[in-house]
Amino acid sequence: DIQMTQSPSYLSASVGDRVTITCRAAQTIGRDLTWYQQRQGEAPRLLIYGATSLHSGVSSRFSGGVSGTEFTLIISSLQPEDFATYYCQQSHNTPYNFGQGTKLEIK
Amino acid sequence: EVQLVESGGGVGQPGGSLRLSCTASGFTFDDYSMHWVRQRPGKGLEWVSVISWDGDISYYADSVQGRFTISRDNTENSLYLQMNSLKTDDTAVYYCAKQDGFGFHLDYWGRGTLVTVSS
Secondary structure (H helix, E strand, O other): OOOEEEEOOEEEEOOOOOEEEEEEEOOOOOOOEEEEEEOOOOOOEEEEEOOOEEOOOOOOOEEEEEEOOEEEEEEOOOOHHHOOEEEEEEOOOOOOOEOOOEEEEEO | OOEEEEEOOEEEOOOOOEEEEEEEEOOOHHHOOEEEEEEOOOOOEEEEEEEOOOOOOEEEOOOOOOOEEEEEEOOOOEEEEEEOOOOHHHOEEEEEEEEOOOOOOEEEEOOOEEEEEOO
């Protein structure tokens, strides 16, 4: 199984801040990495796929990066609706494990 | 508009069974692989299972292998999860999700159905 390690687990930030969330794969997964957003009480929502591709309808504030087995989700200028929990997921091999999540809270 | 609606959740007893359903609309159901993902109360997302567009291929998380069975009925635009030998640890919201046609990412999700395993 491929373990996914997200950091930080919690992140406190203000509206307008730029934030970076990191997800590290335990082995090579190419670009088979997806980012999801989950607001409180809602289903997850697709943000970024293929490590760097923005899903249709998602704000360009969101971007993804990759360097080897380290993946990043960057939110360029936080808006109130961005305070949520973010998950990465690898789709290189089954089981398609998720990271443990990063909860982004308002400072 | 793509819609996925889960049903069948409720209270099950340890060692018992439940069957979840997911009814799809707004897309050509039999063109896409489908997944189940669960979320224990207050916890993160856990991938559970996937089934290919034709139902011929399926995979499971180790935690449910041998106890859960994923299936689909393309004539009814429906996805199922048969859950046997339930454990208290299976208590979670279960989401069905559609896989994108060009990759393995999940582009649409249902609202989920709550399964509680308790005596």
